[in-house]
Amino acid sequence: MLPSLRSPAARLLRSSLVAWPSTFAAAHTASSPALSPASTGASISRGFKTSARLYQEPIVDTTDCSKLSDKDLNEGLQHETAESRAGKPFNVEYLRESMARRPHRATYDFLSPTHSHLLNIALWDALPREARAGNIPDSAVSEEASISQFFLPSASTSETHELPSGHHLVYFPLQRPISLLEPDGTDPNQSPNVPFVRRMWAGGALNFRKPQNMQLNGGRSVCVERLDTPNMVMRGGWGREKIFVDVVRRYGAIVADLDLNPSVTEPSKLLGLENKVWEDCDFEERRTLVFMRAKDDVPEEDASAPAKKPKTEERIIKSSKEPEYSFAFTPTPTLLFQFSALSYNAHAIHLDVNYCRNVEGHRDLLVHGPLILVLMLSAIRSRNTSSQIPPSRFIRTFEYRNIAPLYANEELRVCVRRNVLERAAEEPSAQWDVWVENNRGSICARGTAIAHA
Template sequence: MQSIRSLAARRLRSSPSSCFTATPASALGPGSARFPMAIFAAQLRGIKASSKLQQESTADTIEYSKLSDEDLNEGLQRETSESGARKPFNVEYLRESMARRPHRATYDFLSPGHSHLLNIALWDALPLEARAGNIPDSPQSSASEETSISQFFMPSASAPANNSDHELPSGHHLVYFPLQRPISLLEPDGTDPAQSPGVPFVRRMWAGGALDFRRPQNMQLNGARAVCVERLDTPNMVMRGGWGREKIFVDVVRRYGANVADLDPSPSMTAPEKLLALENKVWDDADFEERRTLVFMRAKDDVPEEDAAEAAKKPKAEERIIKSPREPEYSFSFTPTPTLLFQFSALSYNAHAIHLDLNYCRNVEGHRDLLVHGPLTLVLMLSAIRSRNTNSQVSPGRFIRMFEYRNIAPLYANEELRVCVRRNVQGRAGDERSVSEPSARWDVWVENNRGGICARGTAVTHV
């Protein structure tokens, strides 16, 4: 059996643009990030993050970490087979198996094209103050004039160094660093197998996440090469729910580095050891960090009829209407269309069928219409927060410093939604940078057409 390291090296040589290298996900550890995202992720899943839990988790996995790859795979296959006979699934085999997956690095060029197209896709949805600035390099028309088609010309990638007008807007990273995997290697629902626990947990939803904008000014839309390094935070992986209703929460940590000047197209530079050194450098000192919490569940038809009938008695997430106790100080409303969902799927290279295939949504997942993307909901929330920037000394791309969010219930195409913002607390917000820099805290949430909260988050911004 080939080792993971040799397989990773082969992938590096064959595809340097989107590759796996051999640093294990277990390299994630306490203190590896300046922002306590792991604690937030634990809170997102409704569990308490404590040193005791971490110690217990470590003790539980010591035995599994000593298993050979062959023994681990056999154990995982046995658990998968026996889980069909109502035996509780031993998540530790799965945790160790996912911990041994190598990290992934995806390279891209930060040209303004994708950000520009996202601005256009959201043009009708966002009010002027919530847009990601004006379309770069375009002539401005007065409010009384009909919008000129020349406003939508593709902008130039050439810009002076550190030009704030060419900084990557907050949230627009979601249409860069796309999944680079042929269709034959995707999951049946169009999702990324590298993040999935695999059978029997084949249904995926975006549960929430957190963003830490450390040096956003480095993410310039100037055509420079950048890299995203991704690892699975398996120590924080958890399974909740009884047999047939299991939910496995997987945290995907992504760190981004811009202006990767160390990388050139020469064969010596794209050697695996060179790329590994570069990716480790970005991991240790990233310009921007993101944590995505994904939840995986069994297929709808993988549960016996009696259990499905019992589950059907419980109200669905969208039926449990939770309303905000306070009115927003700012909000905007619009109705997401299937066209918008298609455009966002295309820009983010997201082939998940729940956003594209109405038949799949209704007959496989049990939803009444296409679902709005979790990442698109994130962009909308960040856009609403960006509208609160009244400080001319802080560029829009640098206004938001950190953001935590949670998706609570589905949002559907063809149903109006409202994005709301309200200032919460001004002053120090708990991160080390706020000691010397004044900051503000904002609550943001998204309501469906019945006024129920479907997503909510908290942002820390410059004042």
Template sequence: MIPPRRLQRLVQVAASPQCYKAYLPCRQYSSNALDFETLRTSMLSRPEKLTYDILSPTPTHLLNISLSDFLPPSCHPPIFNPSSALSSGLSPSKATPPQPLPEAHHLVYFPPQLPASGLTPDGTDPFHSPGAPFDRRMWASGSISFNKPLLVNRQQVVCRESLGDVTVKGRPGEEKIFVDVWRRYGEDDGFVAGEEAITERRSLVFLRRRSAEEAREVAREGVRDGRVVKAPHKPTFNHTLLPTSTLLFHYSALTFNAHQIHLNPTYCREVEGHRNLLFHGPLSLTFMVSVLRSQLGKDERVKKIDYRNLAPLYAEEPLTVCVRQNGNGEDMADGHKKWDVWVEDSRGGLCVKGSAVSNSA
């Protein structure tokens, strides 16, 4: 076992964005030794990060435009009209009162504020990373509670981000490190836990890097893999779309996301072992919320959603977003409704599994 003081040296983060690389270990882990407790203690000591943004209508408007070719009109937010938006652009009347930010649209605000030199080798934020050789990051699961609306009123809001837990799974040499990221969004950075407008948990998994030959072999096996896990239910509503590389680029740009698995096909094949660009985890979540929204009543809104990414989705391959009301269509005692929402690939395989709760606005 590597001595703890040699394994990890965490330096104080300075004001310069480049200094976020100080979160990464100064030494790499050996192939068969991982001092997990030292790693966990070090990661959980990273200070809370505050990211400020202005709730301008531009990001949510551009997200609506980006999704408009891939969703039927019933799945668009009520405030978005594709025909008028595409012909006249964003020109709201000064008399129009501020509108609530559509659910899941907060994901295109509060981006990582780092230059390319401050990112990890795969183009991601080092704040979440355990360091080399765990250089491959995937979005595993998460949950979002929409506690109260954030208004698109051009006012400053804040995201308070911290690491909630770090766990390791797998045998020595094949470990997977799971990192829970908590993000709380509110109008004032002085809010206390429980008072935020949106509460979000993201579970990221970090995997050991692959050699070029390992990546090519994994890609070949993925093409040959005939296993399909089906959803346990039939949907009451579904929508099929063909995600393009342009859609993935637009979403990466809106989220200031330089993760190479969404942008670089060569990187996907030769480093990660995937046959094509990967569909973003938060983008699949956005589609799930959008399709679910189409099944809600006029005064209903999504209150909470939990989801788990089970298998990759790829650009240029059809996917289907599915929804069904849980509990035989009956409302819960408090008037809320439960929903199953999931995403299938072109073979009908279950790739994202979710459950949601809606209530009256």
């Protein structure tokens, strides 16, 4: 199972603007709770206690929210929201219980090579040849070369390809009509909702267990998603709270019999398939999202307090080591649009520059957190020099965090450096550090991969 956010390292990291998960723990899916049509988290102990030092006053409400009816819980949430607007601290336990009662979600998709192929085309100008996924012929483009190399491979070929690491991000899209999205175009199922309406992708982790099962052969696969509410955390004082929500997603390509037996689509049988994937998935992902109040919902500075010096420039974080490999490019609005289209991501911070500047307070469009993840995985994959290990199986685990925004129209650089060599019982593995710098050389994202040596 992916790491808990309660580790000492994670508690330290979450104190910054954007947090990331701690290191991978050993997988123990056999002990994971089975899914049910109701809440997947109802049977999990909720022993979280809010630290009073983070707030202006301690929370004295000792209500056991797990025993409340849905009606009473909703009324409690409305009361907490109203009280928070009046300057009182928000009792996160109401929010935790409300989110714990949300049912798990299963998203089915067909692993056609089309989306992976289109992602390769979108990244063709950004990635050097050795970092590409390889679904497009490696012949260099020249004036004499035909553009037919970018055409989707013939459907008549019997050759199949494994899903490249990171390319799952353009499959299993959010399946909701526009009317059921948040005003900024995001998924309401993952959001704490009012008053915490601003969302950022803070980091995450991946565990590639059986990537060879995820074949781009048109077969049906499923992603089962639940919210890890026991590890939900609130940080920051009143008016500047940050809610960290972990979304756990498990993927499996073991439902081919859906098309052969229509009766399998009965809800109870679908639930059995989804439980099977949850207990024995092909790979697992944890996404850490951070939610904040709207900009106009943040309290004004105390007029009686000493004036603070204006912030003139962003903090610069330099790497202490030189990379052994790197590549640079400038993300364009066109690339951000194409990635949004492929991942079915309608978040306005990637599409609407006026929204970025006037609502979120950013200077330009933001590069997607998932796109940054694809770039880091691509850089690590380029270090695979073995002819015996397929590129999709090179990376075993990966954890990462986003530290600061990256913007469109500003050059970024993706850097990789081998860290240490670890000797497992039977198979050696290597640890790789990867980071992404902005145009000032400051680290905006970093991650660590365990890969085959």
